[in-house]
Amino acid sequence: xxxxxxxxxVNADDAREIYExxxxxxxxxxxxxRVELDDIASVLFSVTTDLRAAFPALSAxxxxxxxxxMLHFCEIEVPGSMPRVIRVLMHVNTTLAQNEINHVYLxxxxxxxxxxxxxSAR
Numbered sequence: 200x201x202x203x204x205x206x207x208x209v210n211a212d213d214a215r216e217i218y219e220x221x222x223x224x225x226x227x228x229x230x231x232x233r234v235e236l237d238d239i240a241s242v243l244f245s246v247t248t249d250l251r252a253a254f255p256a257l258s259a260x261x262x263x264x265x266x267x268x269m270l271h272f273c274e275i276e277v278p279g280s281m282p283r284v285i286r287v288l289m290h291v292n293t294t295l296a297q298n299e300i301n302h303v304y305l306x307x308x309x310x311x312x313x314x315x316x317x318x319s320a321r
Contacts, residue, residue, distance in 0.1 A: 200240060201300055203228050204315065205287040208307035212283065214253035221255040221285055222262055224305055228289055231301040240290040241268040247284045248273050255285050284308055 207224040209216040221244075228234070242264075244255040256269040274286070284307075293300075302315040 201291055201293050201295060201297065203232055203234070203287075203289045203291060203300055203302060204312070205289070205303040205305075206308035206311055207285050207305040208281065209250070209283045209285065212250050212252045217250060217253040217255060217285065218258035218261070220306075221258040221287075224285065224287060224303060225259055225262065225264075225289075227305065228287065228301075228303045231303055232291070232293065232295065234289075234291050234293065236264065236267070238291045238293060239264070239267050240292060241270075242290070243270055243272065243288040245272040245274050245286045247280070247282055248276055249282050250285065255287075281307065281311065284311070 205224050205228045207220045209220045242256070242259065246255065254271055256271060259267065259269060274284070302312065304312050304315065
């Protein structure tokens with residue numbers, strides 16, 4: 200089992216933006232790591248406290264992830280931290296080695312972990 204990290208930013212606290220960004224992030228995470236739906240053990244979502252319009256897991260359910268256990272959390276409010284961020288920790292069953300996992304940071308969230316983005320991590 201491995202953990203795959205991901206994060207994405209949204210422009211506003213808007214349900215449609217949260218759903219679309221979450222689906223884009225989850226699709227990228229699964230594609231880049233060759234993850235099939237049955238490989239996913241669980242998904243943890245955290246959102247910054249300025250995002251309240253929607254639960255990210257609902258967009259995953261719309262993608263057909265109806266049997267995947269998912270849970271939400273709020274990020275701690277650290278002064279100066281990046282606003283409007285959705286973070287994901289996906290637990291998957293995989294044969295990939297730890298150093299073969301592609302962690303996915305999209306849009307403004309790329310600045311959170313430039314050392315793990317596909318462009319700079321390898």
